[in-house]
Amino acid sequence: MIKFYKFLFISIALLFTISSCDNEEELNGTPPELEALNTEIIAAPGDEIRFEGTLADENGITEIRLVNEELLLNKNIIFAQPAKKYYLDYKFSIAENVSEKVFDVTLEVKNRADLTENWTIAVDVATSPTITGVPASINASPGGDISITGSIADNNGIETVTITGTSLSINESLDVNDAPNAYDLNYNYSIPSEAERTVHKIVLSVTSVLNRTTEQTIDLNLTGEEVTYENVYAAGGFQWVPWNPSLAYEMDQDPDNEGWFYTELPSWDGGFDEVKFLGQTDWAPNNWGLVDASDPSLGMVNDENSAAIVMPANGKNPAYYSVRFNPYELSYQIEEITEAKTPRDEMYIVGKGFPDYPNLDWNFEEAIPMTKNPYGFGEHLFLVEGLNFSDAVELKFLGQNTGWGPYDAGFVEGGETQAPVRWAQIEVGDGTADVKINDQAGTYSVLFDAYLERALIWQE
Helix, strand or coil: CHHHHHHHHHHHHHHHHHHHHHHHHHCCCCCCEEEEECCEEEECCCCEEEEEEEEEEEEEEEEEEEEECCCCEEEEEEEEEEEEEEEEEEEEECCCCCCCCEEEEEEEEEECCCCEEEEEEEEEECCCCEEECCCCEEECCCCCEEEEEEEEECCCCEEEEEEEEHHHCEEEEECCCCCCCEEEEEEEEECCCCCCCCEEEEEEEEEECCCCEEEEEEEEECCCCCCCCCCCEEECCCCCCCCCHHHCEECEECCCCCCCEEEEEEECCCCCCEEEEECCCCCCCCEEEECCCCCHHHCEEECCCCECEECCCCCCCCEEEEEEEECCCCEEEEEECCCCCCCCCCCEEEEECCCCCCCCCCCHHHCEECEECHHHCCCCEEEEEEEEECCEEEEEEECCCCCCCCCEEEECCCEECCCCEEEEEEEECCCCECEEEECCCEEEEEEEECCCCEEEEEEC
8 A cells, every 4th residue: 555655656756846947848948929010100199190010929918118308108918818919010109399309208018938029119190291371273375384381390300392383394493401401482483385285283392301202183284264163072981881982971062152162971980980082983083181190180181082070979979060162272170060850760661663672652651661760870860772773763752651741851952963972962842853764774783861951863
């Protein structure tokens, strides 16, 4: 019996020794490794920035720190279970009153063997130059002279001012001495007599001593005619089919001031709160947005790379905004609509020309029911998908299928139209107009916003 217990004791001890050795063999002397990391971040005071990278360690990562005292950044990530690979994605808001300079943020990574590796991430914080008073467009003729004037400013100093125009072979670097904080622009140019009679793009570019650049595009119109915009559209994340220029929402022209176009738009959190303006149902040639998304005060520019304007949803589902835009002045206005409205319980499509509803033919009892709150995007929204249109469709909306009243909703501009119907205005009342969609058979979706009283109809 004694020999048995002695044998058992030795076996257990040996087992623990082997186990211990195995654990020690799992750890090695290799510190954490970096597979990818964004080591330079460009930002402005008040911006939200993102630290991104991929970290790996065979021993297992146990702790990650991001530290910079001046930025008041001290982020610790502690792992309950060691991770052999970690995808860093951390957002941080820079204070509005922070100094404009490069901040070195330390990324410290520790593994299960208590080995630590450090990397430095440069966060370059500075504001961009401002351009004011420079015209968005100039009308002239070949052989004539123009002047481009305005004011340029930068808190840290202006390094360069350039004016370029590829189609006119303009490539000018203006004299800027001693990095001034303010610069009065006064550039004179003689247009070649053989210049093409079209609208030429001239780009004013300003760079600061802290390597921030602001640009403004100037349309030089040599056509001999005033540049006019008959149609302006809103496109962006707010669209039911986001960022689709072919389904951009048409804006209405202000009858009291024809330079302005207006509409009302929904806005949701999660990237569905952005808007830009287009002069056509494509991204070019007219694509109006912000010079810099982080600083709307820098104004607007007509460029495919312009930044979107944000309509903050602030958790609402959705928020609603009144939106106005003037392409001649490159100015916009957004204002949240706060009027409270009771959501409707039901909505229907009434009309004729729908093969799947042969008994409809303007019979309100057979009206097509719409889905309320589609995909959870709001109690005021109603949607029908997969609706087959014949070659001759007529339609409007009802708030009930028991009669024509009390909610009879037709189109402000009814009659024959071409699909898609782009965010058309709706009016409620007896005898309101329907739209007629002829010779455009296919499968369609119909969206109705009962809060804004607007409708969208498009072929799937």
